[in-house]
Amino acid sequence: MNIAKNSADIEQGNVGVMAWLSLNPSLPSPTETWLGSLLMVERIGVFPSSGEIRRPIRDPDSLLAHLKSLYARQALDVDERNGLKVIFSDWRFRARIVGSDPAIVITVETRCDPQLMPLKTAELLSQLECFEKGIR
Incomplete structure (x- = not known):
């Protein structure tokens, strides 16, 4: 899954990684937590943020x-x-x-x-x- 290709889908009136996280359900099992970390790092790279x-x-x-x-x-x-x-x-x-x-x-x-x-x-x-x- 390439987050950069799906970034247009995330424009839901919010910005940033937290918005993306709220739109994506948690991973199905603890053995796949590495995938969540990888996706999070990719997402941060797509939209570097100042934070609030x-x-x-x-x-x-x-x-x-x-x-x-x-x-x-x-x-x-x-x-x-x-x-x-x-x-x-x-x-x-x-x-x-x-x-x-x-x-x-x-x-x-x-x-x-x-x-x-x-x-x-x-x-x-x-x-x-x-x-x-x-x-x-």
Whole structure:
């Protein structure tokens, strides 16, 4: 089974390895756990991820609107269900509001490019800082 070929099937409104794991049932027997590890490593290689990064923010709704205005024109797809998900040809990000306090959680993933992931993560975090400082 090649996870890269099936990555299009995983676009279910979520991003990342955890979404993939939730869509795939556990392995049938303990003797096949090596296969699960192998598939997990392959999946991580397909979409290197920043993991969830939580940042306090005073006005998360305005931040999502700001991020959309910055990135939507270049995006292949924009999904505003449960926050903001923006997909490009070689990377994607998701920003969602934490319900209990004024904070945002972002996740950045790249398509088979581990060097691009930290660059795009830094870019997005810089946008958050500039927004908070009123620099637009």
